[in-house]
Amino acid sequence: MYKILLLLTITVGLVLYSCDDMSVDELKMGQEYINDESGIMLIDTFSLELSTVVIDSIQTSGRSSVLVGDYTDETFGEIISEPVFRLGIPSTSNFDDDDVFDSLTICMYYNNYYLGDTTDVFNMNVMELATNWDDLDQTTFYNITEVDVKEESLGQIEFLPHPYKGKEMEQRLNDAFGQKIFDLFIEDADEILTADDFQDYFYGLVLQGNPENGTALGFAYSDTSLCLKMYYHRTDLEKEELEATFSIDNASYMFNKVKADRSETRFAPLVQQKEHIRSTETNDETLVQGSSGLMTKIRFPGLNNILQLVELDQIIKVELVLMPTDKAEDINDLPSELMLYESNRINSLVSYYTDNSGNTVNLVINDAVDNYESNPYYSADITDYIIKNLLTGEFNSEYSDQCILVGLPTDYERETFTTVLLGGEKNKDYEPKLNIYTYYY
Secondary structure, X not given: OOOEEEEEEOOHHHHHHHOOOOOOHHHHOOHHHOOOOOEEEEEOOOOOEEEEEEOOOOEOOOOOEEEEEEEEEOOOEEEEEEEEEOOOOOOOOOOOOOOEEEEEEEEEEEEEEEEOOOOOOEEEEEEEXXXXXXXXXXXXXXXXXXXXXXXXXXXXXXXXXXXXOOOEEEEEOOHHHHHHHHHHHHOOOHHHOOHHHHHHHOOOEEEEEOHHHOOEEEEEOEOOEOEEEEEEXXXXXXXXXXXXXXXXXXXXXXXEEEEEEOOOOOOOOOOOOOOOEEHHHOOOEEEEEOOOOEEEEEEOOOHHHHHHOOOHHHEEEEEEEEOEOHHHHHHOOOOOEEEEEEEOOOOOOOXXXXXXXXXXXXXXXXXXXXXXXXXXXXEEEOHHHHHHHHHOOOOOXXXXXXXXXXXXXXXXXXXXXXXXXXXXXXXXXXXXXEEEEEEEO
């Protein structure tokens, strides 16, 4: 038997005033004829089915930053990101035969994102890309795009991170590599006649953090960040200090290569997009995670039975409530919003969820409220989605194709390891809810 809670008995004018943002216009018809005995009922006992899925590929190219490093947690395993990017030649060159090479450095600016411990030294290898971009035969790149690197490191560097300061991090690379590039310009070599010639000779860089770091750092992309700086000098009457900058010439050729190892976790079965793993099998938790493609899937089995309790036109609002666990906040700050996607049985991202007016609807975080929720929670008005599928009978079958996927906003999804753990369907401490508000008369 379904539990129906009487919230309040108020005049229908006040009831409808509080719900004037509803977009299902037909549910408001006849409101002026309802008497003062009317009130609102909350039906909150329909079960949700929560699972975790993995999206096969996430586009990580063409963004405003890159992510380097790794992070490990017993819940989701290890996740590693290695930025890959192509460099152009200096826009202006000023080299004389007698110029002398001094050093070659890599320069990067923090973008204020990090995950893990930043009080220890961060170790990073700057590697030379061994894969020709033309051989990849694509101009959009993903977290799963595979590339090779040459064996010899161009520089093993270490530094103490300062991710909140947005300051420059500049480290010296191997002099032998720098001298080799410098000599190309002194000799006016064919390899540097044009940017294309240079990129056929030098494919680019791959940044690899040391797995022992246990930390991931974000770095911004700009003309002066994620670039190489060549320092050299010229001696005439006085010594003249000079430099040349090798910047990323096209952000489309910059992406994060990501690897996730969940083999020792409850989420190990997630390999293909069409698969899902129920929250009942993962300690009553589901995952949403940036860069790895992990999303939470929500189904509404048996929801058509609501029509045995109320008429369709009595439904005022349907609210989806998801609860992040305390552990989610221990890993990182919670994002202010989560995205909703309409999906199907094979977990395709069909479209962003929009209401009947075409407005994108997101899950928005709410602070803990006394006498309502003792923890922060996410909520979204999904009335139009529920009404649409009730009208077409999509919730009739236990195996209905209709479902919602919960993911991160684009910047979080493609540029961070942001992780949210949500309470599963049988999690009594962080129980997800479907609040169905109806009026009676």
